[in-house]
Amino acid sequence: MEVYRIHHPLQTDQLPAGPVVLAMGFFDGVHRGHQAVIQRAQVEARQRNLPLAVLTYDKLPGIVYSAFPAGVHYLTTPERKLELLAQQEVDRVYLVDFTARFGALSPQAFVDQYLVAMGAVVVVAGFDHTYGPKDVATMARLPFYAAGRFKVIEVTEQSAGAEKISSTRIRHLIDEGQVQAANALLGYHYQTTGIVVHGFARGRTLGFPTANVAWDPAERLPSVGVYAVRFWVDGHWYPGMASVGYNVTFGEHNQKTIEVYLFDFAANIYGEHVKVEWVQRLRGEEKFADVAGLVAQLHADERAARQILA
Numbered sequence: 001m002e003v004y005r006i007h008h009p010l011q012t013d014q015l016p017a018g019p020v021v022l023a024m025g026f027f028d029g030v031h032r033g034h035q036a037v038i039q040r041a042q043v044e045a046r047q048r049n050l051p052l053a054v055l056t057y058d059k060l061p062g063i064v065y066s067a068f069p070a071g072v073h074y075l076t077t078p079e080r081k082l083e084l085l086a087q088q089e090v091d092r093v094y095l096v097d098f099t100a101r102f103g104a105l106s107p108q109a110f111v112d113q114y115l116v117a118m119g120a121v122v123v124v125a126g127f128d129h130t131y132g133p134k135d136v137a138t139m140a141r142l143p144f145y146a147a148g149r150f151k152v153i154e155v156t157e158q159s160a161g162a163e164k165i166s167s168t169r170i171r172h173l174i175d176e177g178q179v180q181a182a183n184a185l186l187g188y189h190y191q192t193t194g195i196v197v198h199g200f201a202r203g204r205t206l207g208f209p210t211a212n213v214a215w216d217p218a219e220r221l222p223s224v225g226v227y228a229v230r231f232w233v234d235g236h237w238y239p240g241m242a243s244v245g246y247n248v249t250f251g252e253h254n255q256k257t258i259e260v261y262l263f264d265f266a267a268n269i270y271g272e273h274v275k276v277e278w279v280q281r282l283r284g285e286e287k288f289a290d291v292a293g294l295v296a297q298l299h300a301d302e303r304a305a306r307q308i309l310a
Contacts, residue, residue, distance in 0.1 A: 001086045003093045005058075008102035012117050020092065021045040022120040024055040025129050026167075029075035030084035032187045033126065033158040033165040038088045040155050041124040051091040053118065056081065057098040064100045073220040075167060075174070080191065094118060107137040111145040124153040160185055177223035179278040189230070189277040192219045196233075196269050199257065208298050210243075210259035211269060213276065221258070226282045228305035231260050232275035238262045241305040242276060245285035261298075263306060280308050 004015055023041035027034045038054065045052035058078050062068070076084060078095065085093055096102065096114075105113065110131050115123055123142065131137045139154045146152055158165045165185050173182040174190065183189050192215055199212030211231070215221060222244055229242045240262040246255070260276060282301050288294040 001082070001090055001093060003082060003095060005095050005097070007097045008099055008105075010114060010117055015094070015118060016051075016092075017119070018051075019048075019119045019121045020051045020053040021048065021122045021124070022053045022055055022115065022118060023090075023124045024115075024131070025125055026061065027054070027056050027076075027081060027085070028060070028167045029170055029186055030081060030088070031075075031165055031167065031170055031185055032160075035088060035187060036158050037124055037126050037155045038085075038090065040153060041122070042089065044122045044124065044153065045091075048121070050121070052089070053092040053094060053120075054085055054090050055094045055096065055114070055118070056085075057096050059098050061098050061103060064098060064103045072218070073171075074218055075170060075186075075190070075220055077193075077216065077218055080193075084188075105132065107132040107141070108145050110137075111142070115146075116149055120150045122151045122153060124155060127154050127156055171220060174220050174222055177225045177227075177281045177284075179222050179227065180280045183279070189279055190222075191275050191277050192216065192221060193273065193275050194258065196272050196274055198270065199259065208261045208295075208302075210261045211274070213258040213260060213274060215258055222278055222281070224256075224285045226285070226301055228279045228282060228308040229260060230277040230279060230309065231262055232277070233269050233272050234267075237277070238265055239306070239309040240265070241282065241301055242278075243285070261302070263302070 006014065021041050021044045023038050025034060025037060042052050060072050063072060082093060125139060127139055129139055139152070142152045163169060170182050170185050173179070173185070179190055194213035194215040196211045197214045199210070224245045227242045227244070229240055231238045231240050240260050242258060242260045244256070244258050258276070282304055286297065288297065
């Protein structure tokens with residue numbers, strides 16, 4: 001997959017010449033709804049024997065218009081998004097740096113300076129996708145701006161149960177720790193990344209040595225609790241269980257940590273870049289009366305996690 005990083009204004013000599021089928025969207029999470037858009041574009045691309053290109057953005061467009069006091073936490077960083085797009089067999093990604101100048105483009109200017117300039121002969125997006133002010137930059141109006149220069153395909157709402165599959169819904173599930181439900185909407189297991197750093201080494205004294213993971217602050221963490229996970233390090237996946245929390249058994253006002261206990265694993269992995277794949281929540285964080293109670297619960301957690309991951 002070829003990746004073209006674009007800063008406004010677009011220089012057409014940055015891109016390969018020739019027509020493409022173009023899917024567009026922010027695609028945070030590249031969830032099952034997004035996958036339906038990309039797969040519909042893939043059908044068009046194969047029928048026409050053309051490259052499948054995706055137009056997406058490096059950051060949430062909303063940050064150029066308003067403040068986010070709590071910060072912005074993505075389901076997928078740009079790097080993870082590119083990895084998932086490659087799995088969808090996309091040929092090219094046009095990754096646009098979403099700046100205030102880019103965001104100020106009128107819908108017509110966006111169509112002329114980007115979609116047409118990129119050589120799009122078919123443009124595919126979700127029914128609710130916008131490319132400017134919500135009242136005028138709608139999919140219903142895109143054929144007007146296209147003026148016959150490309151075909152427009154609007155993909156209908158994708159739902160699970162009675163609700164739309166959306167990044168907003170998945171973020172809410174992650175925030176509540178409902179990673180199993182989130183995974184069902186994503187179509188894969190949710191992942192976060194980080195680096196293994198030194199912690200307080202309490203787990204080692206309890207018989208549960210853990211990898212303390214310093215996470216990427218741009219990523220969205222599941223809520224406080226204990227989870228069955230898979231852990232990627234040094235090119236391999238390992239089963240384990242992870243605690244997201246504040247170690248409340250050992251006092252108040254502790255910092256939030258991610259600690260991962262890997263089953264049947266013994267290696268020095270400090271400083272390694274790792275991934276955590278969140279499979280299922282086991283329980284919330286609990287404050288135990290004594291260490292013996294905590295250890296007993298950890299053994300129960302391990303048995304449950306091993307069964308889930310088997």
